[in-house]
Amino acid sequence: MPGPQKNLAASVNGSRLWDRHMAMAEVGGTPRGGVHRLPFSAEDTASRRLLLSWAEARGFSAQMDDFANIFVRRAGLDEAAPPVMSGSHLDTQPLGGKFDGVFGVLAAFEALEALEDACVQTKRSVEAVVWSAEEADAGFGIGCLGSQVYADPTKLLPLSQIVDNKGTTVREALERMLRDHPKLPRRDFRAPISSYVEAHIEQGPALESGGHTIGIVTAIHGQRWFEVELFGEAGHAGNFPEKLRRDALLAAVQIIAELRALFYDPSDIVRFTIGRLEVDPNALAVIPGYVSFTIDFRHPDEEVLSELGDKVAVVAAKNRGPCEVKVSEIRRSRTTPFAGIVPKAILAATTNLRLPYCHIASGAGHDARYIAELCPTGMIFIPCWRGISHNELENASPNDVAAGARVLAETLLVLANCEF
Amino acid sequence: MPGPQKNLAASVNGSRLWDRHMAMAEVGGTPRGGVHRLPFSAEDTASRRLLLSWAEARGFSAQMDDFANIFVRRAGLDEAAPPVMSGSHLDTQPLGGKFDGVFGVLAAFEALEALEDACVQTKRSVEAVVWSAEEADAGFGIGCLGSQVYADPTKLLPLSQIVDNKGTTVREALERMLRDHPKLPRRDFRAPISSYVEAHIEQGPALESGGHTIGIVTAIHGQRWFEVELFGEAGHAGNFPEKLRRDALLAAVQIIAELRALFYDPSDIVRFTIGRLEVDPNALAVIPGYVSFTIDFRHPDEEVLSELGDKVAVVAAKNRGPCEVKVSEIRRSRTTPFAGIVPKAILAATTNLRLPYCHIASGAGHDARYIAELCPTGMIFIPCWRGISHNELENASPNDVAAGARVLAETLLVLANCEF
Numbered sequence: 001m002p003g004p005q006k007n008l009a010a011s012v013n014g015s016r017l018w019d020r021h022m023a024m025a026e027v028g029g030t031p032r033g034g035v036h037r038l039p040f041s042a043e044d045t046a047s048r049r050l051l052l053s054w055a056e057a058r059g060f061s062a063q064m065d066d067f068a069n070i071f072v073r074r075a076g077l078d079e080a081a082p083p084v085m086s087g088s089h090l091d092t093q094p095l096g097g098k099f100d101g102v103f104g105v106l107a108a109f110e111a112l113e114a115l116e117d118a119c120v121q122t123k124r125s126v127e128a129v130v131w132s133a134e135e136a137d138a139g140f141g142i143g144c145l146g147s148q149v150y151a152d153p154t155k156l157l158p159l160s161q162i163v164d165n166k167g168t169t170v171r172e173a174l175e176r177m178l179r180d181h182p183k184l185p186r187r188d189f190r191a192p193i194s195s196y197v198e199a200h201i202e203q204g205p206a207l208e209s210g211g212h213t214i215g216i217v218t219a220i221h222g223q224r225w226f227e228v229e230l231f232g233e234a235g236h237a238g239n240f241p242e243k244l245r246r247d248a249l250l251a252a253v254q255i256i257a258e259l260r261a262l263f264y265d266p267s268d269i270v271r272f273t274i275g276r277l278e279v280d281p282n283a284l285a286v287i288p289g290y291v292s293f294t295i296d297f298r299h300p301d302e303e304v305l306s307e308l309g310d311k312v313a314v315v316a317a318k319n320r321g322p323c324e325v326k327v328s329e330i331r332r333s334r335t336t337p338f339a340g341i342v343p344k345a346i347l348a349a350t351t352n353l354r355l356p357y358c359h360i361a362s363g364a365g366h367d368a369r370y371i372a373e374l375c376p377t378g379m380i381f382i383p384c385w386r387g388i389s390h391n392e393l394e395n396a397s398p399n400d401v402a403a404g405a406r407v408l409a410e411t412l413l414v415l416a417n418c419e420f
Numbered sequence: 421m422p423g424p425q426k427n428l429a430a431s432v433n434g435s436r437l438w439d440r441h442m443a444m445a446e447v448g449g450t451p452r453g454g455v456h457r458l459p460f461s462a463e464d465t466a467s468r469r470l471l472l473s474w475a476e477a478r479g480f481s482a483q484m485d486d487f488a489n490i491f492v493r494r495a496g497l498d499e500a501a502p503p504v505m506s507g508s509h510l511d512t513q514p515l516g517g518k519f520d521g522v523f524g525v526l527a528a529f530e531a532l533e534a535l536e537d538a539c540v541q542t543k544r545s546v547e548a549v550v551w552s553a554e555e556a557d558a559g560f561g562i563g564c565l566g567s568q569v570y571a572d573p574t575k576l577l578p579l580s581q582i583v584d585n586k587g588t589t590v591r592e593a594l595e596r597m598l599r600d601h602p603k604l605p606r607r608d609f610r611a612p613i614s615s616y617v618e619a620h621i622e623q624g625p626a627l628e629s630g631g632h633t634i635g636i637v638t639a640i641h642g643q644r645w646f647e648v649e650l651f652g653e654a655g656h657a658g659n660f661p662e663k664l665r666r667d668a669l670l671a672a673v674q675i676i677a678e679l680r681a682l683f684y685d686p687s688d689i690v691r692f693t694i695g696r697l698e699v700d701p702n703a704l705a706v707i708p709g710y711v712s713f714t715i716d717f718r719h720p721d722e723e724v725l726s727e728l729g730d731k732v733a734v735v736a737a738k739n740r741g742p743c744e745v746k747v748s749e750i751r752r753s754r755t756t757p758f759a760g761i762v763p764k765a766i767l768a769a770t771t772n773l774r775l776p777y778c779h780i781a782s783g784a785g786h787d788a789r790y791i792a793e794l795c796p797t798g799m800i801f802i803p804c805w806r807g808i809s810h811n812e813l814e815n816a817s818p819n820d821v822a823a824g825a826r827v828l829a830e831t832l833l834v835l836a837n838c839e840f
Binding site for chain 2: 202203204205206209221223225234235236237238239240241242243244247249250253254256257260264265268270271272273274275276277278279282283284285286287288294296298362363364365387388389390391
């Protein structure tokens with residue numbers, strides 16, 4: 001029997017939440033304090049078992065779909081109404097950290113527990129979700145597999161056929177994991193969701209450097225990825241005069257310098273990164289005959305993405321010097337804006353709790369990008385130490401973790417009771 | 421008994437010389453038409469045996485010093501006078517070509533044979549030399565070992581202790597080769613040489629593109645090698661705003677662009693090459709946290725080498741942006757000018773033979789750099805196909821090979837008979 005209703009934010013238990021992060025971090029924990037829990041691995045399965053053991057202890061039910069996405073449910077008064085959902089992922093990058101994804105799952109689970117502890121009845125059910133294989137990009141070249149398939153089951157077949165560098169398909173890796181997985185009642189792909197909130201560490205330095213505890217996410221940036229290749233001619237560094245050289249590295253440097261000037265944005269919204277650059281033969285006394293480099297360009301405005309992005313090939317052609325150049329667009333994704341009731345509820349919860357906050361766009365992709373195709377969606381960011389993520393050094397403060405969970409719990413409560 | 425004296429240049433046998441190149445190319449020959457005959461290898465020893473078998477067939481004597489440098493001798497009238505010497509090396513780069521080094525040895529040997537065939541008596545003896553381990557830089561990081569030790573035996577101990585990437589010292593590699601080597605009478609290091617001429621393929625495109633058959637080498641460029649390291653900070657490409665980034669690659673690009681402008685030389689004498697560039701972590705969606713690149717700078721003028729080279733660190737410091745920068749000079753060698761009787765004799769022989777020629781500086785190092793410390797020295801270049809060298813595709817025309825050998829033979833004849 002539920003007792004008298006208590007304050008929800010006060011029922012969010014910061015030390016319990018922190019302890020669960022530390023317990024989860026032992027599953028695939030590395031000697032340097034990081035976590036190596038690859039999608040579909042035994043550690044991935046073990047982390048889900050741990051969460052389900054906590055759910056069972058609290059009397060929460062759970063379901064799973066055919067892509068092993070898990071839904072832990074605290075039932076509402078109207079069991080038939082689509083649930084309010086919150087979560088993220090438990091898998092990590094190779095040698096990743098303790099908070100990326102995990103915070104979103106555990107903060108959602110803490111919200112369920114806090115609702116329980118505060119003896120709060122909600123109209124809709126509230127669910128904590130674990131999306132499968134969010135970090136699959138390291139092995140399979142594409143991430144957010146679980147949320148993508150949930151939102152659009154027609155992607156199941158093509159995504160299942162992707163192969164990692166050991167020749168294993170997504171289908172094989174998924175089936176191997178499902179064999180070891182706890183059996184749970186079945187949930188259909190695209191089962192209706194009332195609204196979705198994802199909490200996550202920022203994975204950038206803006207909140208920390210600005211002194212904000214909460215980031216209310218306005219959008220996930222659209223992005224365009226390019227590969228630029230320069231075909232020159234290798235030659236002896238001592239004997240080739242400048243005028244007979246076709247130096248692929250100098251051409252690449254010229255193109256990068258021009259692109260940098262073109263993408264310079266005084267308002268600092270453009271994200272422009274040359275992350276990978278390869279030189280061949282890459283020998284001290286040999287003129288580079290071939291260079292390839294990548295461009296990662298992100299922006300919240302589709303028009304800017306189109307206009308600026310389309311200039312990459314133009315700048316490359318104009319500055320190729322005596323080399324041949326080839327520009328390939330290797331990925332493009334649209335901007336996902338977050339607006340409406342979910343960000344409004346996050347803002348209300350944040351101001352009620354009197355936490356310092358800012359509005360922020362996410363340059364990184366998240367499962368929320370795909371769930372936003374199904375229902376009103378928003379995201380809550382908390383700071384992470386020096387912006388470092390996808391790294392064993394990834395860290396967050398217990399205070400910010402608790403604050404983020406409080407905002408999430410209050411947000412979910414509002415969304416679970418509102419009419420729409 | 422010698423017959424009547426004949427024209428020396430006409431006695432240079434182009435097809436014999438070409439056939440010997442092709443026979444030598446089978447020792448360590450690769451399926452793609454190149455040669456893989458590493459210093460101190462079994463193939464290196466086999467190539468020397470082949471040369472010594474040809475020498476024995478012509479009645480030429482041979483000696484060897486303690487670094488396995490080999491001297492094949494056609495005796496002059498004055499056996500006690502220091503010999504005129506010519507040669508180069510028989511070892512190759514990994515997957516190298518048929519002509520680099522080999523041409524210098526075989527052209528010198530052809531000159532000895534032509535002197536013999538033409539029944540020409542010389543005052544001084546004429547010798548064809550094989551310098552050991554010229555191409556040792558690929559394995560041991562430093563080349564021209566045999567000629568260096570011959571010219572300065574105090575280098576024997578330090579050079580012997582250098583280790584390759586398998587942990588083998590130069591001393592061990594040399595001793596292993598000497599055990600299998602034909603036994604020859606002993607020659608001392610620094611035994612006097614009257615003058616030295618080295619014939620070589622250009623390893624650059626200038627002769628071919630200028631329509632010259634002969635390059636009369638004016639100098640071996642001095643060179644300075646630098647490593648520049650940029651220390652920034654890695655971060656997520658989507659989430660780090662520009663103003664909080666410490667992007668090591670953008671800093672490197674800025675430095676390279678400035679250096680390129682600084683080293684630009686309308687007279688096209690400066691040789692400036694960024695051959696190697698490494699990015700860490702070198703991942704598409706990660707801001708580069710560390711970049712290193714090398715600078716290979718060569719010039720015939722010591723003053724330019726000093727002044728321009730000293731500006732590398734200044735430019736790097738000025739353009740490092742928010743990164744730390746470290747500049748290390750990893751090698752420096754002085755310019756070796758060729759002037760006096762040897763280039764004069766080469767010029768006379770070339771004009772007598774009415775061959776198209778030019779004066780040319782060598783950006784590449786050669787054994788002649790070290791022998792020039794002992795005696796008057798010069799070099800003869802012939803064209804190589806498209807300037808390609810240190811490569812299985814390396815090629816030269818039979819006509820140019822024969823022309824170079826004719827110039828060499830006439831030059832050696834003059835030097836062997838002149839008084840100085």
